[in-house]
Amino acid sequence: MIVSLAGKGIAVEQPARGRPRSEAVERAIIEGTMKLLEDGVPLAEISIERIARTAGVGKATIYRRWSGKEELFVDVLRAAEPEDPERLPGTSMRDDLIVLLESLRQRGLANRDSAILHNVHAQMKTSPKIWAAYHNSVIAPRRRMGIEVLRRGQLNGELRADLDVELVNDIVVGPMLVRAILHPDAELPDDLAERIVDTLLAGLRPVSSPVA
Numbered sequence: 001m002i003v004s005l006a007g008k009g010i011a012v013e014q015p016a017r018g019r020p021r022s023e024a025v026e027r028a029i030i031e032g033t034m035k036l037l038e039d040g041v042p043l044a045e046i047s048i049e050r051i052a053r054t055a056g057v058g059k060a061t062i063y064r065r066w067s068g069k070e071e072l073f074v075d076v077l078r079a080a081e082p083e084d085p086e087r088l089p090g091t092s093m094r095d096d097l098i099v100l101l102e103s104l105r106q107r108g109l110a111n112r113d114s115a116i117l118h119n120v121h122a123q124m125k126t127s128p129k130i131w132a133a134y135h136n137s138v139i140a141p142r143r144r145m146g147i148e149v150l151r152r153g154q155l156n157g158e159l160r161a162d163l164d165v166e167l168v169n170d171i172v173v174g175p176m177l178v179r180a181i182l183h184p185d186a187e188l189p190d191d192l193a194e195r196i197v198d199t200l201l202a203g204l205r206p207v208s209s210p211v212a
Helices: 023-038 048-055 059-063 069-080 093-113 115-124 128-155 165-182 192-204
Strands: 002-005 010-013
Touching (some): 023 048, 023 059, 048 069, 069 115, 093 115, 093 165, 093 192, 115 128, 128 165
Antiparallel strands (some): 002 010
């Protein structure tokens, strides 16, 4: 199910669970939460009761859709962030890695352009429950996807078989994280993902593997 945030050009895919959902109600809840964030209300002060009042719904309506505010916050953030790629090219390990890093670059740009996202991400790390929910629902699946791409690369002979793919994933993602997240003033040129991947793969390919 896709929920569109009116006026924001944002869409979020919600997993189907339980009874069919009302898109209008979900949109009101997500937009109500976003309004509170836009008004500068700290995450710690945003309760289900406050969200319900802002969205014009009952608390039970929210709890039928989300187990608590942590789960709801994750969906709100996912709605505000650029969408993850629905699928990878699958043409080569290099191409897949570039798509994954480009997605991270786009999230970095969005975080710079949106005061709300920047503020919420900073606050989220001080809330163990919210951070855990975001990590489990968003960050961990992204990491698993990158590791799977590298494992396929080893099987296809695109990556040395003796390498620890979890460590390699960190090495691939690290430079983009440094530029996109840790150093908000660093440049994020359009070709950055491609340059990072090609620079790293030059030393990670099997010796006999031709350069793409």
